[in-house]
Amino acid sequence: MRSWIEHWEPENAEFWESKGKRIARKNLALSIFAENLGFSVWVLMSIVVVSLGSVGFNFSVGQQFWLLIVPNLVGAILRVPYTFAVPRFGGRLWTTISAGLLLIPCTMLAYAVTTPGTPYWFFLLTSAAMGLGGGNFSSSMANISFFYPEGKKGLALGMNAAGGNLGVAITQLIVPVIITIGTGINLAYAALIWMPFIVLATAFAWFFMDSLTQAKPDGQSYKLAMSNKHTWVMSFLYIGTFGSFIGYSFAFPSLIKISFVDYKGWVALAFLGALIGSIARPAGGWLADRIGGAKVTLATFIGLGVGTIGVMTSVDMKSFPLFFTSFIALFILAGVGNGSTYRMIPAIFKTQADDDKSAKRQAAAVVGIAGAIGAAGGVLVNLVFKFSLEGSKTLTPALTAILVFYALCLGTTWWFYLRRNVFATRPSLAYAGV
Incomplete structure (x- = not known):
């Protein structure tokens, strides 16, 4: 069994160039592959649900x-x-386990859609199992954050996250095509297509990835992170960025079909939102490395507000081109904001901790906490869409609520990280890339 890497000094330029960079890039590439599959399985129902009626499962909105x-x-x-799980099992073993678990929802989905009369509760259980793919993000991000030096962390985490996020676009691009192979709609193909890749990702993680001993946060690091107000501030902001991205990713195909019936053929192009938003994520990390995460995040929330107004206008005007374009803009801005907010976390905690090791361990803990709370934002997005469509038969109430939330995120970013008084009381924040 491969041992853990005991000596790891990414901030040491000689160590990084001679050895560290090669190992870090290898683990990043394998992490992206496994995480990409996690996202692909996580959002699989977003495409499957659009076609359930075509194979005899007629569920309400x-x-x-x-x-x-x-x-x-x-x-x-x-x-x-x-x-x-990363500190408990190591990045290598946990990536192996978490990738292998993706076979469970794929098997359940293949059974559900090929068995006549499958009850609704089994589809709900299958959807719950798909949630296994959503957990992969936090373990992957926490693990990769230890491999890279501070100055390169923003781009590395952005690439890791973007590679995972691209799984959404890949699913929404490939599955509509795959399920039409042969005669009629074959939804089992939506599950079976991923199984060989899941097996490959599991094998690659086991045989080629590494684990770092310094990626073993102690309990004290988590206690310090949990008691730090910035953990909760950043988690709140991440609801606005990643919550938007994943919430819109799940909902976009259904929103097209429900709100613009005459344009339901455009569901096949829903993948463009997740694709462009994923590509934008590393750009957000890159910009944050250079001009500061808080500035990029502030601009992102302003843009998200404008984009939301665009969607609201399109609904009132019944303009599908404006609707589609505005949503694409929302995906891009959410992607940039994902990168910038995640870059802010290690920068902030570098100013909060007594030493570099403690800062990295606290930041890794916050990555998991913020990732979980941010993903919960996607739940809220879909809940407001559900209640809005069921209650008023329009998206306007939901979009109004989302617009108000972006305004709160904008004010929070300014208050904690950009107003002048912050730097008077905590000047180190000004030099931490925040």
């Missing part, structure tokens, strides 16, 4: 949204224990 909400909720809850 409310029931369909619960099939979208449940995997989001389970994935959010699992992100906390998944973060703790």
